[in-house]
Amino acid sequence: MYLSIKNLFKKYGENTVLNGLNLEVAKGEIISIVGSSGSGKTTLLKCISGVCELDKGEIILDSKKIQNLQPNKRNISYVFQESPLFPHMNIIENIVFNMEEFNKEKLNFLIEKTQINHLIKRYPYEISGGENQRVSVVRSLIRNPSLLLLDEPFSNLDHTIKHYTKELVYEIIKKTNTTTLIVNHDSQESLEISDKILVLDKTTNNILDTPFNIYKEPKSLEIARLFGEINFINTAADQFYCRPQDISIVNRSKIEAKVISSVFLGMYYKLKVRVESEEVTVYNNKSITENTIIYIKVNPSSKLYFN
Numbered sequence: 001m002y003l004s005i006k007n008l009f010k011k012y013g014e015n016t017v018l019n020g021l022n023l024e025v026a027k028g029e030i031i032s033i034v035g036s037s038g039s040g041k042t043t044l045l046k047c048i049s050g051v052c053e054l055d056k057g058e059i060i061l062d063s064k065k066i067q068n069l070q071p072n073k074r075n076i077s078y079v080f081q082e083s084p085l086f087p088h089m090n091i092i093e094n095i096v097f098n099m100e101e102f103n104k105e106k107l108n109f110l111i112e113k114t115q116i117n118h119l120i121k122r123y124p125y126e127i128s129g130g131e132n133q134r135v136s137v138v139r140s141l142i143r144n145p146s147l148l149l150l151d152e153p154f155s156n157l158d159h160t161i162k163h164y165t166k167e168l169v170y171e172i173i174k175k176t177n178t179t180t181l182i183v184n185h186d187s188q189e190s191l192e193i194s195d196k197i198l199v200l201d202k203t204t205n206n207i208l209d210t211p212f213n214i215y216k217e218p219k220s221l222e223i224a225r226l227f228g229e230i231n232f233i234n235t236a237a238d239q240f241y242c243r244p245q246d247i248s249i250v251n252r253s254k255i256e257a258k259v260i261s262s263v264f265l266g267m268y269y270k271l272k273v274r275v276e277s278e279e280v281t282v283y284n285n286k287s288i289t290e291n292t293i294i295y296i297k298v299n300p301s302s303k304l305y306f307n
Contacts (some may be wrong), residue, residue: 004029008057023042032190035200077140130161246302
């Protein structure tokens with residue numbers, strides 16, 4: 001494997017953050033790292049980059065053991081939520097700072113693909129947050145990193161700019177075949193852009209799998225909840241979990257529900273209904289009056305069962 005992490009441990013005082021983590025990443029893969037707060041997502045990136053020392057374990061990148069190397073010797077680029085640019089340098093000077101030689105053809109390609117051609121003579125205070133992040137990614141990729149680390153790089157951008165910026169950035173990462181680990185709190189984005197998703201918790205039961213399997217066959221209720229709303233349906237005949245989009249409203253079924261509320265969300269109405277003693281979310285293409293009795297059905301293949 002291109003990146004191999006073996007038995008990685010990291011503690012802060014008495015708090016064990018990474019507990020024997022193992023990870024295998026192929027060349028060119030994009031891996032999203034998700035998990036609850038405090039599960040060690042950012043700590044993992046810091047250990048890989050050398051920003052903080054690991055307590056135990058081995059990190060092999062491109063056939064080289066790097067865990068004992070200084071950060072500047074690892075050939076890893078790290079883009080943060082807010083990646084600062086030098087305020088006294090213009091954009092092109094920021095991008096090639098401290099580089100005696102660089103591939104001009106690749107630089108032109110990166111600048112064109114990220115659509116920052118018109119910005120290269122401006123200064124950081126003259127560009128937007130989304131433009132700043134695109135410049136930061138170009139600055140990282142022109143250095144031909146063996147590994148690119150992104151720590152919530154778009155979290156501080158508004159929705160429109162975020163969508164536009166992330167599309168450009170992920171396209172360029174794929175085109176340059178750059179192996180990438182990204183910490184992401186946007187579960188939908190993780191499903192869209194990842195080759196695999198790493199789910200961290202504070203045990204050794206970390207999960208690495210495809211987005212499809214993580215979403216459709218979650219190993220626990222906690223993992224299922226990381227990727228959207230989950231309903232619990234408890235009837236005399238069956239007890240199971242399911243997602244709102246897997247519920248259909250039908251003329252008659254064994255599951256009766258009473259409508260509590262109906263809210264318009266643009267593409268659909270979000271209904272809150274009561275099934276026995278449980279409140280359940282259902283998506284529907286039209287509003288239904290409060291207190292109406294409806295019948296719902298769940299595809300058996302969409303039912304989730306957890307221990």
